[in-house]
Amino acid sequence: MRDDERNAQPKQEKREHEALKFYYTPMDEARADDSESNPHAKGATRIPDVIKALVDEFGDVVWNVETYAGEDTVFVEKEKIREVCQFLRDDLGFNYFSDCGGIDRFTEDERYEMFYNLVSLERGKRIRVKIRIEEDDLSVPSVTQVYRAANWNEREAYDMLGIKFDGHPDLRRMYMPEDFEYHPLRKEFPLLGVPGSLPLPPQTPEGELTMDPFAAAHGSKPTKSYLEPKSDYADDTDNE
């Protein structure tokens, strides 16, 4: 027996408490033909003619069309999103910008997604355009020149996911303070926040800054929001 082996502690079985895990049973993959049976599918989102026009105009830029619950999602190349929006607005009448936002797909190859919900008021149709964004290259052409209403939505996506919009007139953070280092809607950002990342004002008039609003959850003692009166019964070590 070698020396190092002899001196080694006999292997003990780890008897640590392990949290009981619950595994969800993932459902089947979404199938396009589900849409026929979906009771909430709407006529306003079926737009084969629009997709055809897009493919005719842009060809390979439109690289996929997904259908679920009667909704068509058109995937286009990231670089061409502004041209696609311009075409949709000017030639196909999608003049009303309803919504846009980002999605963090986390484990997938092209990590981020932006979707644009556009509405044609005259034709009574909706379309959803999506782009995929690589994690290495987070810059996306801004569509604010086409749809002015995209301004705040893009700022929100920038704030929450860190996607940068080229040509945006006012790319400030929407909700978080200007030099907050993180992008909270990314999947790796913890639900309780990063301690110390957002110092809050003192909880008492003379007190220290609150560096961690969820101190207890992060395993330390929380700051009291009031000055506790001294008690005879309180544990002395507690007040240190």
Add this chain to the structure above:
Amino acid sequence: MATAPQFPGLDFGDKFRFWPKHNEKIYERLDAKHAWIEEKRAAEGDGGMAATEWSEVDPLEHEMILNMGPQHPATHGVLRCVVKLDGETIEKAVLDIGYLHRGIEKLAESKTYQEFMPYTDRMDYLSPYSNNVAWCLAVEKLAGIEIPERAEWIRMIMCELARISSHCLWLGVGLMDAGAVSGFLWTFQQREDIYSIFDEVAGARFTVSHSRIGGVASDLTPRSFELIRAFCDSFKEELARWQKFLNRNRIWIERNKDVGRITKEEAIELGMTGPNLRGSGVEYDIRRFEPYLKYDEVDFTIPIREEGDCLARYFLRLEEMEQSIRIIEQCLDRMPEGPVRADDAKQAYPSKDEVYYSMEGMIHDFMYTDVGTQAPKGANAYHAVESPKGELGFYLTSDGTGRPFRVRINAPSFTNLQGMEYIMEGSLVADTVVIIGSIDPVMGEADK
């Protein structure tokens, strides 16, 4: 150039950095902003922007920067308006939101679909039922759940009551912004009546959470039918009284007429939604655009106004309340008997009778609480409803588990506030409160 004031926040030194820097950015933005009022002035002149020395532009130093809010009695929540004034005219406006940001979208990712329901109450807290229904419909679309007919009618009644309740508050607070305090008390009396109905139906007055995925929590009681009918009758009279008081009221009209005006093109361009869009003559109402529930089966009109000013939005909202009463009355007449919840343990909670008296019921209840609704992997769906403020939509993405992978909330107040920045430019500073009131933002929703 107007200089940014010094902030006492700088005393915190290196640690407490975000507040001064945040302010700096806002002031930078205010200086750099190309405002609509400049465009208008340029259009009047030779078309070019005035390139003069600052002392020539503003020799008497009329310009000042005014911070309204974040907590101002007329901002309907924590909304901060940083405005650059030229005398009494607002030259540039920058809105700062996010003071109420709770990260609802992030929270939703860690909750099951059913667990997220009470959070929707707290978004647009002036009409919680609409938010509940919007969420339920979005999840039902995502998971392909069909709900019984009676539940749809109940949801419709309650949604319209929520609309009336929200518009009542808007009117009362709007009146108060314009200086009439007693109007606030009258409209709140009506809201109290609606709360009593919610109390009877859902067991809660304010945050109802009554609509559930796969149906509604409980059927309407005979007493609630009585209350709703009584409310419909009394509210019509009350509404007529308000109209008699306000429609030809000189103060009210002069405070509102031609104030906060947006044209049809501007409204579309800015992406305004709800009554603010329809007040400018755009016929866009989700109840007609893509009818949900039973809106395609009831008879109602969607009020449209062309003027696009605060007065138009006032008339429009009052007409909307009338139409809501009309819808409710039709719902009450046409509501069929039947179940109020989907009869499938994978789509909805079992009724409490089942849970208390049968083993299967209890297991289903447990399973549904634990795992909840499951949508297919890779499914995504967007469902919008016409909430009192406008298009309220949820875009959901599923990864096949019982929790949403990503929830994107398209909040009407957020959309409307964005437009308000431009509407304010060129108006008087005294009109700001009227404009904010007339746009009717709820910060709980805008900040999400």
